[in-house]
Amino acid sequence: MSIDPSTHGDAVLDRLARTARLRGPEPLAGRLEDLGAQLAQDVGEVDKALSEMAAARGDLAERAAGHLLHHPGKRIRASCALLASRLGPMAAQAPAREAAIAAELVHAATLLHDDVIDEGTERRGVEAARVVYGNSASILGGDHLLVEALRRVHKTGAPALMSELLQTIADMVAAEAIQLERRGIATQDAPDELATTYLAIARGKTAALFRWALRSGARLSGLASADVDAIGEFGESLGLAFQLVDDALDLDGDPAVTGKNALADLREGKITWPLLVALSRDPGIAAVMQDGGDLTAIAARDLSAIADRIRATGAARETRAEAARHVKEGLRALAQLPDSPARRAFAALVEGTLGRER
């Protein structure tokens, strides 16, 4: 299988390669290998476009945005759009590439705004753009990328993609606003309420964009409307699973691998699934969390002690189990589609999400 090592979708592609080797029958393995090679090329082209944007040394907004784009993420949203565009009968590489780039740009735009809101200092293993260029530049950089994303989608000439992306961004902003408002007061809510709030936030801030990327790729490839809905549901589940694993990594991930500050969510008083599990299994934790959960000013040693107590409840394991339940749900939605190499590739992708370390 030909995989270009310069691409950053390599985790996805490695998984596809493994799947191709492990699963028979032989002809299918061959088709999966072909698909993996195609996806590697598609992701490579997305990387190229994003690298070009990163290299543009224009005004301060472009430079702040370029700083983030220069350090590529996992390209999971782009991979979703690109792979989905192989589901239907129509060749849709060119517009699907634009949708894939747009998904990455919208994601990057929200990171630039979120890092200002959360006062984050690290992102993708390096200093956050707001540390290098200032908060104001990071705000404008986010605005710049948002507009760039919308322009690319508008140019595809598919009005449904545009209206769904605008709805998606609205959902993302609303989720971030709820998260901001509930920050540091999580421990005051009953466990059920907490779970409801958590899911509303995770759906908006993460799952909505996965859903959009998948629906867009699928729609562009000419998939029937019911199948577009099914792949959208799959995206929703994949996004939730992805967010849950993200939460677990905040607690037990290696910062050198994740590229983020350790325990950042906990410190910022965000509602996470592990915290929610820990609070229900060891109610005493609420008492040691000062001000109901805002730990921004806490000493590192005290934060670490709280994290140990949360870990002791098995919260990270339970969070990955919850992610696995969403993956199972996603696979059920996926099963509504006719069998195809792209569908099998998605099954490999969603299963791989559970084991990711960054």
Next chain:
Amino acid sequence: MSIDPSTHGDAVLDRLARTARLRGPEPLAGRLEDLGAQLAQDVGEVDKALSEMAAARGDLAERAAGHLLHHPGKRIRASCALLASRLGPMAAQAPAREAAIAAELVHAATLLHDDVIDEGTERRGVEAARVVYGNSASILGGDHLLVEALRRVHKTGAPALMSELLQTIADMVAAEAIQLERRGIATQDAPDELATTYLAIARGKTAALFRWALRSGARLSGLASADVDAIGEFGESLGLAFQLVDDALDLDGDPAVTGKNALADLREGKITWPLLVALSRDPGIAAVMQDGGDLTAIAARDLSAIADRIRATGAARETRAEAARHVKEGLRALAQLPDSPARRAFAALVEGTLGRER
């Protein structure tokens, strides 16, 4: 002439009423009065939609946005779109209203982000949203309004409006980035360079949205392409004149009337036309401006002394004269359109811009 006093486009409408009374022949006065009444109704409907958005007490982003929308501006951008939609042969009230609302929302979105960037404390005569709800809420409020504006324009089903609005927002973000980058170092540049930078910023941050509002209204009313271009050029000139008068008001306006902090631009080290004039007429001013122009930490008395010295050069008067030159240019572009009540109303509007006090 029936003018609803509850609307906020009253300055525009008053001017129309005066023009109707002053200018003959009689049938034209009657037609201008009719147009004034129609515009009053159109602006009233825009106000109603914006008030409804202001009243929505949803998440923190909506509330921060609502705080700003609750205190209406001059509605000059909305008036431009609405009046332009009366230029052509087609009835375009419904989509033009959406374009008018979008222009006000984009303007409001940039104010929410700009106030965070400029650390502004007052806006439209009350505390800025970022003071009441925090910087993070103001950032998300801006994102929320931007998406709302784009959704409304997308729903008009006119793709050209959408692509031009996206280009406009890109221009606005770029201009804000240049302004941010050049802040506090204006005095280091040669006068010619300063004027070039100033015009690039003013075109992007102010004129571009005027241009879009006018082109959109005109296009929706079925105006020919050359005439849409002409009204766009008019909008560019009107926007520049508007920005120049804004600059003069920073120096000699009454904060109780403008609703903004006095000398805010000067304090923030922004390039303004009065500063540029003063630097060329009294080069000694550069020496008294510490750190080349960033006066954010200066004592009020010292700031006031610098302002006096700038005023003494006649900078405000010269700035209004520069605005008058752009108005004249705008009227030349307007003269390319066939005569009509709407065209005459625009002439009244652009002349009124020169005399505005807020």
